[in-house]
Amino acid sequence: MGQENIQHHHFDGCSFEMQFNKKNNTAKAISGKFNPMLIDPSDNLNTTRYTIHIDGEPDSVRRDYFGSYSLLNDDGINGDTKADDNVYTVEINESEILNDYQLDDVNKPFAGFIELYDQGNLIGKYNTFASIWADTIPLVNVYIDSNIQFTDHIVNMITPLAFDSDLIDHHESLASELYDVFDDNYDFLNFIYTEGFFQNRGHYGVKNMVLGIGLDTFDRTQNYGSLGQLKGISTFPNLTFYDGANRGYVHELGHQWVNFSDDTAMGQAVPHWPYSSMGSGIMGITIPGGAGGNFHFIILEYSGGFWGLFNDTNAASNGFSTLGLYFMGLIASSEVNRI
Numbered sequence: 001m002g003q004e005n006i007q008h009h010h011f012d013g014c015s016f017e018m019q020f021n022k023k024n025n026t027a028k029a030i031s032g033k034f035n036p037m038l039i040d041p042s043d044n045l046n047t048t049r050y051t052i053h054i055d056g057e058p059d060s061v062r063r064d065y066f067g068s069y070s071l072l073n074d075d076g077i078n079g080d081t082k083a084d085d086n087v088y089t090v091e092i093n094e095s096e097i098l099n100d101y102q103l104d105d106v107n108k109p110f111a112g113f114i115e116l117y118d119q120g121n122l123i124g125k126y127n128t129f130a131s132i133w134a135d136t137i138p139l140v141n142v143y144i145d146s147n148i149q150f151t152d153h154i155v156n157m158i159t160p161l162a163f164d165s166d167l168i169d170h171h172e173s174l175a176s177e178l179y180d181v182f183d184d185n186y187d188f189l190n191f192i193y194t195e196g197f198f199q200n201r202g203h204y205g206v207k208n209m210v211l212g213i214g215l216d217t218f219d220r221t222q223n224y225g226s227l228g229q230l231k232g233i234s235t236f237p238n239l240t241f242y243d244g245a246n247r248g249y250v251h252e253l254g255h256q257w258v259n260f261s262d263d264t265a266m267g268q269a270v271p272h273w274p275y276s277s278m279g280s281g282i283m284g285i286t287i288p289g290g291a292g293g294n295f296h297f298i299i300l301e302y303s304g305g306f307w308g309l310f311n312d313t314n315a316a317s318n319g320f321s322t323l324g325l326y327f328m329g330l331i332a333s334s335e336v337n338r339i
């Protein structure tokens, strides 16, 4: 693809996989999901199933829920649909998850680690989050057109292409299918995968007409079926990552404009900020490998030319840096703080 220069994926303190010394076993989880997808608290005597699709052959697969362990099986028993298809299953009592469910989980409580073992060694560890139904979620009208099901804000599409190794590869055809039904009225599309892929969220530009932010202008809208309105696409490979009110979502949208600077100091940190006071905000810093990381410090001059790193106690509520807001076209250059 010719767009590597403007797309990236990263973790943001919401890491889904930890890599271990895999020795001779390279087994790795591809995706995982709950079935049924939603837990309804008014129905808390039920059992839900968590299934995980694994590429490779671990010796065993275990769920760790706050130190309480259970084995997943691929033997076609205890909720597992088919034996030896590399999809492992564990049955979970819904009340177990609901008992620990807190309001600040925002309908998506942690539901345990899934651990892959080889000869007694942990070779992979993945975290899981359940989805909880709440009466506060409004019911909306659902429409159907051309095999697409949608509400005023969400479109459901089914695509076998989603199981390709790179989720971005099929975005052009998926978006084109969407524009067969909808007018070209959207600046951004979010692709959210209910299959629950263990991949990073990300954002890439489809069209850029903004000068002075380090990007050339480009327009690939026709590849996506847009007549020119579409500006960018954010990808959320699993339901847990998607929350329009959370910092991760806003961070991805920010990548439409931030940071592509070719300035000497700034350019080294593309697509986030360099180690600086700006790093203590939504866009964070770039850590080795290009992923986004947190840098919860401010840099202040404290005496006679000496500078110090100070813990930023406001880090969790910091928004965009003023330079970021300038790149986004939201403030004037005269309003940008000293970096």
Ligand SMILES: [Zn+2]
Residues within 6 Å of the ligand: 010, 251, 252, 255, 272, 291, 292
């Ligand atoms: Zn990022």
